[in-house]
Amino acid sequence: MVGLQTLHTLTHPVYNSAFFKAQFWDGRSPHLADQAQGPVQAGPEMAAPPKLVEERINSIPEYVEEFKFAYGDKVKINFEKITSTIAIFEKVLVTPSRFDDFVNGNDNALSKAEKEGLDVFIDRGCAACHNGIALGGTMQPFQVAGKYKFASLGGFAGDKNGMVKTPTLRNITETAPYFHNGAIWSLKDAIKEMGSTQLGITITDAESDKIETFLKALKGRKPAITYPQLPESTLKTPKPDSKI
Ligand code: HEC
Structure with a gap:
């Protein structure tokens, strides 16, 4: 939930982040859907270009099914949809005290x-x-x-x-x-x-x-999260060292 990265920047908690009016220490992002696009692409974090992320998710049938279940059969599983879905999950991470x-x-x-x-x-x-x-x-x-x-x-x-x-x-x-x-x-x-x-x-x-x-007294009741079993990759899934 909180970590100290080598660059000496403290990670903000994700709990209650849906209530923040600005994201990141310098407030460069206005909301969670926008914020989630940052760490995925950032070199020191996940270093994944949008196209690679889209190809990975679309190559795994279970993920495609889940997106269709959530958004309907015509869903376009693009980078924006993937990262805004992360933001929707973050909205349940509230801790009433x-x-x-x-x-x-x-x-x-x-x-x-x-x-x-x-x-x-x-x-x-x-x-x-x-x-x-x-x-x-x-x-x-x-x-x-x-x-x-x-x-x-x-x-x-x-x-x-x-x-x-x-x-x-x-x-x-x-x-x-x-x-x-x-x-x-x-x-x-x-x-x-x-x-x-x-x-x-x-x-x-x-x-x-x-x-x-x-x-x-601000210590809150944490939501119970059941960790999902992650689906398997397929032969179409881009490998970690893929060049796009
Ligand atoms: C003028 C605005 C302002 C006032 C007044 C203020 N704070 Fe802060 N507070 C901040 C900011 C901005 C930070 C983050 C500073 C940083 O790390 O660069 C912070 C950081 C903190 C932190 C560390 C939080 C963390 O997760 O790192 C605590 C604890 C805290 N404040 C408590 C208080 C208390 C108690 C008071 C009253 C005595 C107070 N603050 C008054 C703006 C304020």
């Missing part, structure tokens, strides 16, 4: 300490950027008030305007390390770093503990 139960009116869904943490989170200004259903997912300015302690690692400074995609805080206890270059491993340190880089304030240990207590 006790925080949602609370927002939906169940006052007892959060403990007293978690509610106190939520108050500190709002009072200190975190919700200015970590807001909406994902508590993140929009483009926001970075290093608003101070320099990020590990800014030099990885060399990423945001999009051309210095804006960075705000990560979701859902399931945040499960997605260490933190920040675009994964340089901070403790959630407490990440919260305090936000105080100095984004808000120009010192978050005390006590405040950080309270915020962390609230953030733990």
Whole structure:
């Protein structure tokens, strides 16, 4: 779900990614169907040109049947259809939490300490950027008030305007390390770093503990996924070293 790649770029979680207003750290993609086209083609990731992807899927009868089942017999299984289908799957990867139960009116869904943490989170200004259903997912300015302690690692400074995609805080206890270059491993340190880089304030240990207590309530119920048996390739399936 979260990985640290050799380029020192932290992978965003796919859970709840359907709620993000922008995809990728520099927000270069507007939605999941567009986003899914990137990693498939990117050299360090899957390095597969669209034509190769289309030939592979169309060479395997079980995949063709599944596409017909989903979209009707006349479906054209092209790159756009394949990658937008991945995006449809990603939309089920949502993780409702006790925080949602609370927002939906169940006052007892959060403990007293978690509610106190939520108050500190709002009072200190975190919700200015970590807001909406994902508590993140929009483009926001970075290093608003101070320099990020590990800014030099990885060399990423945001999009051309210095804006960075705000990560979701859902399931945040499960997605260490933190920040675009994964340089901070403790959630407490990440919260305090936000105080100095984004808000120009010192978050005390006590405040950080309270915020962390609230953030733990964002751990969500994960959907049960049954992994499919993948169909066999055929003699028509392009081999991995095919040149197109
Ligand atoms: C001005 C907008 C803004 C404010 C205010 C803000 N954040 Fe952030 N937050 C961001 C952005 C943008 C990032 C990603 C920075 C990066 O890695 O380059 C981030 C990253 C984080 C991360 C690391 C997430 C991860 O998956 O790597 C945590 C945790 C976090 N913020 C919590 C908070 C808390 C708690 C507060 C309040 C004390 C806060 N933020 C205030 C915009 C903001």
